[in-house]
Amino acid sequence: MKQHDIIHSNLFRNFPEIKFGFSTKQGGVSPEPFCMNLSNAVGDNPDNVNQNRKIFFDKLGIKSEQVTYQKQIHSAIINYSSQPTHFEGCDAIYTDRKNNFLAVSVADCIPVFLYAADKKIVAGIHSGWKGTEQKILSLTIDRLKNEFDINSEDLVAYIGPGICGEHYEVGSEVGSLFDAKVRSERNGKYYLDLKKDNYNQMIAAGLRESNIEVCGLCTYKEKKLLHSYRRDGIRSGRMFGVIGLV
Secondary structure (H helix, E strand, O other): OOHHHEEOOOOHHHOOOEEEEEEOOOOOOOOOOOOOOOOOOOOOOHHHHHHHHHHHHHHHOOOHHHEEEEEOOOOOOEEEOOOOOEEEOOOEEEEOOEOOEEEEEEOOOEEEEEEEOOOOEEEEEEEOHHHHHOOHHHHHHHHHHHHHOOOHHHEEEEEOOEOOOOOOEEOHHHHOOOOHHHEEEEOOEEEEOHHHHHHHHHHHOOOOHHHEEEOOOEOOOOOOOOOOHHHHHHHOOOEEEEEEEO
């Protein structure tokens, strides 16, 4: 697996005590259209999925048994992970334990990763339109403040690859739920910029602009590089973003 098969965060590179990486479509053993698919829920051969995960995790220098997974359900449910495990039904996980790597699975929804350097806490959030509307990111930041007494100004954040506002068309019933600052209308259709909404949530929570990195890649546009459910439908694979303390 080549280095460009993993997307890194420039901000997180400043902290050698954490590992972070975001997979792409490239470098896997699954046949088209799955390629480097890391999900067992999309119809890919489980043996291929396991091999893809091993390739990705090996590149990060971690093992599968060190990973906390979550069955994401587009909720505002947040779980603390005391050890590597699998959560049934949540969309945000956080930990202060070393060698417990948090996985967020995406193929258009917005992945957000947080690191509180002073308290040594990491979090991974899956924020589709439902999670964004329910402000799961804001709720996660509040949880970290309440449980660990973190200062939001010290939080470092990375918004990973996700669908961009140009291509994320929604119905009026969904569009009307969002602020006009993150909603546009073209030819009678609504388009949402979920990255911008999540960014705005972090600014409102007190994060510094200089501590927020936003990946400019759009999953829908990057057909060769990234999976997209909106583009490819049920035959699309899934990517992982993984963060953890070492």
